[in-house]
Amino acid sequence: MSSSVSITLTQCSRTFSGGHTALQPLDLHVNAGETLVLLGPSGCGKTTTLRIISGLESPDRGGRVQFGEQDVTALPIEKRDVGMVFQNYALFPNMSVADNIAYGLKIQRLPRSETEQRLAEVMRMVDLEGFGERRIDALSGGQKQRVALARAIAVRPKVLLFDEPLAALDAKLRDRLRLEIGQLLRELGTTAVYVTHDQDEAMALGDRIAVMQAGRIAQLGTPQEIYHQPANAFVADFIGAVNRLEVIGKGANGQLTVQGGELTAPHLQEAQSVYCRPEDIEVVALPNAQVKGRILQSIFLGQSQQLMVDTGGATPLQVKASSRQHWPIGTAIGLALPPQALFHPESSHSELAAASAKEQANG
Amino acid sequence: MTAISKQPLGAAYSATQAISQTPKRKNLIAVFALAPALAVFFAFWLLPFSRLILMGAEADRSSGISAYLTILTHRQYLISLVTTVTISITVSLAAVGIAGIAGFFLARHRFIGKSTLVAILTFPLAFPGVVVGFLVIMLGGRQGALAQLSLWLFDERWMFAYSLAGLFIGYLYFSIPRVIxxxxxxxxxxxxxLEEAARSLGANSWQVTKDVIVPGIAPALLSTGAICFATSMGAFGTAFTLGTRLSILPLNIYGEFTNYANFAMAAALSVVLGLITWVALSLARKLAGGNVGAPV
Structure with missing residues (x-):
């Protein structure tokens, strides 16, 4: 629809008055037409990065922001031609739905006929036909965010920016709107940056994801890379649940001894510990088991159940199992961990940091 | 609404009865609990006020017709009524205009000495009207600062303290802190x-002010303006200090009451004053949708 533009951040850092550094010097390139998700716990610098791209914040001296070839570092937000969607909708309460959506067009002094036409077009896109005369406070949360979305795309911005747009909605609505936003972004082909702390949202919407931690990018990659080849323990832990098994000995033929049994992992001979996702662990008959343990707890989740298995290690093993079978506490269980499911991220961050960051994100 | 009014009378009656019978006991307790408050309300408010309203309907001493009618038919009272309302409206508009901008600036900017400045700006709230009147005289009276200056510069005394201009300055003086x-x-x-969203859509600071900030604080402006109006309508101390020759309602009430013992007229003027103020406050409350309290 609109010719899309790339975004380049060069050495953008941000230190707030009082000396708190929200963002370490950061280089980031968002390809034209791409949707990049900034994912991380609160305080990781993702919102600051978004605000620097938008022009609401300036990077510290030396930082540079470019839209395509154009250097926009010195331009305020109103001259950057961006569309923005906020967590709290930020709709103008004194205007009707139509006036909200047409606000940017009014500022641009578009001819009346074109304004009407674009208004009708975007209202159709976000499924709000017939809502034009409604008052804002007569809308549900989902409808409000659609209005905000329509308002942002009506001006046909170079760049679309989302600041946790679904965080205030309930789960079901969040899923639906997430699908719709994804569809809309593909349809428009506009370059988009999307901030969230929700990994499902990140996976579903991002062409690429930048996982951020303590003002830095911990990993930048496709959702598949982030999930299956996490660059460090923090990323592995932040994206989805993960088990960490301490290696306590090495056997012949690439066997690694862990609490409760032995694993086959020829590719992880140097590792002190191995990682495995709960859904990759298989429940098998006891004689065929690689690792054995006892059920500590089972949590029924409907489509699956989460088993906590005590294998004698410091932390119980999380296993995602079929929800059909009943596992009383204390039952012995046999597990198999396929070699291709075992990985070890380059551990550049201490476990403690990862754990505390995760706690922050949950809190 | 329409559905209820279309029902036969009997239906509405039985419906109300059904509702009132179930919590009868609770109502009884509520009546007992409210009794002291109701007693105070009757004794110190409703009784004197009804008396005041009735008294205003009695014959005025000079005209011989009902005091309410006299206000409407006699030039002297009408002028006083119009003057009081006009000066109150002018003061409210000026205060909202000046202090609205100042208040916005103070809320948005951080600077050294800001809290001291706010404390100084809100200091006039601590003064009674008499002191405010005194301050106006020191500024614009015969020996006031302005008179001294103009005497030195142009060899003539400039004064405004004993006129409506002095009254305007005095009222503005105690209205500004409230608005700020x-x-x-x-x-x-x-x-x-909201401001960030407007800016992202290309709005410059003037457009943001017009479309987002002013609508956002409009209820506050409206309510504080109404309170300024109410305060100015009834302010007595300042006007009394500046001169009893000023023709405004509170001074008229005082004059009719103490100098001429014209109780009917004093009562009628009081009722009119109260009514105008009450209407202004309730109108603002309705428009603002928030809490607009009585003048403090």
Missing amino acids: TTVMAACENLDRS
């Missing part, structure tokens, strides 16, 4: 993301 504090609070409650 209200506007500051309202600005701090403004949702900043």
Whole structure:
């Protein structure tokens, strides 16, 4: 629809008055037409990065922001031609739905006929036909965010920016709107940056994801890379649940001894510990088991159940199992961990940091 | 609404009865609990006020017709009524205009000495009307600062203290702090993301002010303006200090009451004054949709 533009951040850092550094010097390139998700716990610098791209914040001296070839570092937000969607909708309460959506067009002094036409077009896109005369406070949360979305795309911005747009909605609505936003972004082909702390949202919407931690990018990659080849323990832990098994000995033929049994992992001979996702662990008959343990707890989740298995290690093993079978506490269980499911991220961050960051994100 | 009014009378009656019978006991307790408050309300408010309303309907001493009618038919009272309302409206508009901008600036900017400045600006709230009148005289009276200056510069005394201009300055003086504090609070409650959204859509600062900030603090401006109006309508101390020759309602009430013992007229003027103020406050409350309290 609109010719899309790339975004380049060069050495953008941000230190707030009082000396708190929200963002370490950061280089980031968002390809034209791409949707990049900034994912991380609160305080990781993702919102600051978004605000620097938008022009609401300036990077510290030396930082540079470019839209395509154009250097926009010195331009305020109103001259950057961006569309923005906020967590709290930020709709103008004194205007009707139509006036909200047409606000940017009014500022641009578009001819009346074109304004009407674009208004009708975007209202159709976000499924709000017939809502034009409604008052804002007569809308549900989902409808409000659609209005905000329509308002942002009506001006046909170079760049679309989302600041946790679904965080205030309930789960079901969040899923639906997430699908719709994804569809809309593909349809428009506009370059988009999307901030969230929700990994499902990140996976579903991002062409690429930048996982951020303590003002830095911990990993930048496709959702598949982030999930299956996490660059460090923090990323592995932040994206989805993960088990960490301490290696306590090495056997012949690439066997690694862990609490409760032995694993086959020829590719992880140097590792002190191995990682495995709960859904990759298989429940098998006891004689065929690689690792054995006892059920500590089972949590029924409907489509699956989460088993906590005590294998004698410091932390119980999380296993995602079929929800059909009943596992009383204390039952012995046999597990198999396929070699291709075992990985070890380059551990550049201490476990403690990862754990505390995760706690922050949950809190 | 229409559905209820279309029902036969009997239906409505039985419906209300059914509702009132179940919590009968509770109502009884509520009546007992409210009794002291109701007694005070009757004794010190309703009784004197009804008396005041009735008294205003009695014959005026000079005209011989009902005092209410006299206000409407006699030039002297009409002028006083119009003057009081006009000066109150002017003061409210000026205070909202001046202090609205100042309050917004103070809420949005941080600088050294800000809290001291706010404290100084809100200091006039501590003064009674008499002192405010005294201050106006020191500024614009015969020996006032302005008179001294003009005497030195142009060899003539400039004075405004004993006129409506002096009254305007005095009222403005005690209206500004109220507006500043209200506007500051309202600005701090403004949702900043609204301004950011408007800017992202290309709005410059003037457009943001016009489309987001002013509508956002409009209820506060309206309510604080109404309170300024109510305060100015009834202010007595300042006007009394500046001169009893000024023709405004509170001084008229005082004059009719103490100098001429014209109780009917004093009562009628009081009722009219109260009515205008009450209408202004309730109108603002309705428009603002928030809490507009009585003048403090």
